[in-house]
Every structure is written in C-alpha cells, then in structure tokens.
Amino acid sequence: MNCQICGAHLPAGAMFCGGCGSSTTATPLTRKRADPRPSDTTIIQPLAPRSTVISVPLWPDGGSHSDGPASAAQPVTGLPAEASAPSGGAHASAPATVEPTRYTLQFSTGETVSVRGTGLIGRRPLPQPSERFDHLIQITDLGMSVSKSHLEFGQHDGEFWVNDRFSGNGTVVRRPPAPALRCEPGRRYLVARGARVEIGDQFFVVL
Known part of the structure; x- marks a missing residue:
C-alpha cells in the first residue's frame, strides 16, 4: 500500500x-485547502460614487493604440472636421506624426520608470489579444490591493492620461489643492505632471 x-x-x-x-x-x-483569496484583488475600501468625468477623445483616426474594452467605452468626441474627413486628391498631405512625450513614473514600491506612448500597470499586466502596448509595468503588491491589469495609460496631444481597467479598488488622481478625483472605469483622465495616481494601497507620481 x-x-x-x-x-x-x-x-x-x-x-x-x-x-x-x-x-x-x-x-x-x-487535503486541498480552500483558497482564502479566490478573487483577483483584495478589496480595501468601497468604491465612491462616480464623480465628474474629465475624459479625453480617442485618437484622430477613430481608433487608439489598443482595441480592448476600455477603448470601446469612450466615444470619439471633440475632433476637428478635417481630422475625420477622408483624404482625397493628389495634393492631400499625410497627417504629421506626433512624437510621444517622455514621462517618469515614480512608484511607492521604489521603482522609477521612464515611459513614452502607451502601457499597462498592474501586478501582472496582460493585454488582450488585439491590444498592443509600448510598456508593461509590473509592480509588487503583497496585499493584492492592485489588480493584475489595474490601469492603462497613454498620451493625447502630448498630455498624459490614465484609464482604470475596471480594477477592484479603483484609481484616484490627486493634485492638491484640487479635490481627489476617482476615475470612472473605462474613461481616460488627463493627469498633469506632479499629480499622484493611487491604485489600491500603492501609488505613483507623474513627472
């Protein structure tokens, strides 16, 4: 036996x-023990009611650098007529390519990352099959307050934005003396340099 x-x-x-x-x-x-934390994220506080949305439009071509659920939730708004009009004629010029601005993200976990373009931040960031990102930033969070793919970031006309990916504990943007702004999942929020972005128990400062 x-x-x-x-x-x-x-x-x-x-x-x-x-x-x-x-x-x-x-x-x-x-002998198998029940998982004490079956969910992806440990909820540390209830989500606050939705606040005023400060979102930005998608890119002028009607798409974005990613084609996931977060992009589909935001309609194209505020675009000039010439941006959406089809080009025609031999003299039509191609749109100018805007070089992404470089930003530095200082994390509460000690990491400092220099970024350009788009990216995902989380405990184990994983793009959808149709998504493409310039950066995948993994941060350590033993308390599991940060979701695996917590938020997405990118740029609009050189300005930095964040988009909560329906995380468990949400995303909060703070820039005193302005009141804290809890981001509505699926929308892009402009974040100025010097602002602090809170993700669960962790945070990062945009520089």
Missing part, C-alpha cells in the same frame, strides 16, 4: 504515513 499524498510505501495496517504524516485514508482532494 502506498500513501496517496506523497507516494511512500506503507506497511500493512499503518494508520499514518511515516514520510509526510498524512492519514492513510487521506486523498489529494481531501
């Missing part, structure tokens, strides 16, 4: 395994 837990040989009539100490009647199923 062999132990069903560790596989050690057991003498006849044994009640416990001499190798792992398990009962001879124990099985891997009975």
Whole structure:
C-alpha cells in the first residue's frame, strides 16, 4: 500500500504515513485547502460614487493604440472636421506624426520608470489579444490591493492620461489643492505632471 499524498510505501495496517504524516485514508482532494483569496484583488475600501468625468477623445483616426474594452467605452468626441474627413486628391498631405512625450513614473514600491506612448500597470499586466502596448509595468503588491491589469495609460496631444481597467479598488488622481478625483472605469483622465495616481494601497507620481 502506498500513501496517496506523497507516494511512500506503507506497511500493512499503518494508520499514518511515516514520510509526510498524512492519514492513510487521506486523498489529494481531501487535503486541498480552500483558497482564502479566490478573487483577483483584495478589496480595501468601497468604491465612491462616480464623480465628474474629465475624459479625453480617442485618437484622430477613430481608433487608439489598443482595441480592448476600455477603448470601446469612450466615444470619439471633440475632433476637428478635417481630422475625420477622408483624404482625397493628389495634393492631400499625410497627417504629421506626433512624437510621444517622455514621462517618469515614480512608484511607492521604489521603482522609477521612464515611459513614452502607451502601457499597462498592474501586478501582472496582460493585454488582450488585439491590444498592443509600448510598456508593461509590473509592480509588487503583497496585499493584492492592485489588480493584475489595474490601469492603462497613454498620451493625447502630448498630455498624459490614465484609464482604470475596471480594477477592484479603483484609481484616484490627486493634485492638491484640487479635490481627489476617482476615475470612472473605462474613461481616460488627463493627469498633469506632479499629480499622484493611487491604485489600491500603492501609488505613483507623474513627472
């Protein structure tokens, strides 16, 4: 007879395994403990009511650098007529490419990351199959207050924005003396340099 837990040989009539100490009647199923944290994120506080939305439009081509759910939640607004009009004629010029501005993100966990373009931040950021990002920033959070893919960031006309990816604890932008702004998931919020972005128990400062 062999132990069903560790596989050690057991003498006849044994009640416990001499190798792992398990009962001879124990099985891997009975020894399996329930996960104390079955969800992705540990909720540390209830989400506050939605506040005034300060969102920015999508990119002039009607799309964005990512095609996930967060992009679909935001309609194209405030675009000049010439941006949406189809180009025609031999003299039509191609739109100028805007070079992304460089920003520095200083995290409460000690990391400092220089970024350009788009990115995902979280405990284990994972893009959707149709999404493409310039940066995937993984931060350590033993308390699991930060979701795996907590927020998305990018730029609009050189200005930095963040977009909460329906995280468990939400995203809050603080820039005193202005009141704290809790971001509505699925919308992009402009964040000026010097502002602090809180994600669960952690945060980062945009410089």
